[in-house]
Amino acid sequence: MAQAVEERIPPSQGPSSGFRAAYERYSSLLVPLLAVFTALVLGALMIGLTGGDWLAAYIGLWEGSFGTFNGITNTIVRSTPFIICGLGVALGFKAGLFNIGAEGQLYAGSVCVILVGTLLQLPPILHIPAGIIAGALGGAAWAAIAGFLKARTGAHEVINTIMLNYIAIRLTDWLIKSKAPYLLGDPADTSSSRTQFIAESMHLPGIRVGETTVLHLGILIAVALAFVVDGFLKRTTVGFELRTVGANPNAARYAGMSVPGTIVLAMALSGGLAGIAGASEVMGVRYALSADFFSGLGFDAIAVALLARSNPIGILFSGLLWGGLLSGARLMQVRAGLSIDVIKIVQALIIMFVAADQIVRWIYRIPQRKAGDETMISKGWGGG
Secondary structure, X not given: OHHHHHHHOOHHHOHHHHHXXXXXXXXXXXXXXXXXXHHHHHHHHHHHHOOOOHHHHHHHHHHHHHHOHHHHHHHHHHHHHHHXXXXXXXXXXXXXXXXXXXXXXXXXXXXXXXXXHHHOOOOHHHHHHHHHHHHHHHHHHHHHHHHHHHHHHOOOHHHHHHHHHHHHHHHHHHHHHOEOOEOOEOOOOOOOOEEOOOOHHHOOOEEEEOOOEEEEOHHHHHHHHHHHHHHHHHHOHHHHHHHHHHHOHHHHHHOOOOHHHHHHHHHHHHHHHHHHHHHHHXXXXXXXXXXXXXXXXXXXXXXXXXXXXXXXXXXXXHHHHHHHHHHOHHHHHHHHOOOOHHHHHHHHHHHHHHHOHHHHHHHOOOOOOOHHHOOOOOOOOOOO
16 A cells, blocks of 8 residues: 555655755745845854844844834935946846946946036926936946947956046046136035035935935835836847847857947946936935045945846845945944944855855755856956
8 A cells, every 4th residue: 555655646746845846946045135144143143252242233233224214214215326326237247247337437427417407407307307317328428438448459347447436536526626617516615525516406306204314216216227127138139138248248249249239238228327326316315426425335236236146126125235234333333332344244244155155055055056047247357
């Protein structure tokens, strides 16, 4: 009888094997979550070893990021530029390009926003779209320089975009601080640290929460862009060509696709998204631009994109996580008497475990990645 039962239910179709198959199929989705969890555990261990109260620290982190209405609002506002800029970095990854120049593209787009916001007088229904378009065009034009150099000369985009970062930041600094004549600087600002304020007609609509925070329209723009980028990559011919060039440029060339043109387009689109991120900050948060406005934001966007495995919808959640870590850092510092650098350590651990996900897979016995699961980031120095 036992033998007959065994013959009727093959081992491959039993409940345990079905669970294992489902686990192997979907367990890769757990890797980023487990990477964050592991980083938090190690962070707690470090806090404990230094004599701090890790529980009070993490309660403060939670309350400052997602545990209260004000915390959630601050997190959303803080996350918005990370989400939009992360989408730009992810789009570059899909094309096999490592756009490390989002910082410079943020500044280039923001300078264009300031020009439109201070020189033009338009009704809000026109001024707000004009500002967003100006930011997108500024960021796209700046990134297209690196794309053109990559496509035509083979110069690697990492080197080009890093150098363009320095140029954009220093150029913005000069434009703001120049006094003979005043260029972008505000004559009323004695410290010469910012531009003139943009016209009120170009402020993004929002709801004031507390004394300083405005929950502005930028988060809705970020959500919409995430779905637009996802649809563009998956459902359009241009998106298919972009992904094909990223996966195998030789095969794309053999299929008749323009590899140089796709590279320039991908970089321009990536920079355009970074420019929109800059526009959302200028138009929704400070209404002016300073030389230190985006310090580190472009580089953090790379981590946001990597944490989501360059999945546009996933970037919504990784961006919120990143914004939450930054929003809750101050309360975490107060509650546990810690240095704010602890948050930076936790962030670094998250990046490390996401980048070296084989460690997480080994710890939690998650099946190894298949060959096709990797996101193409860069094809090598000087590669086509």
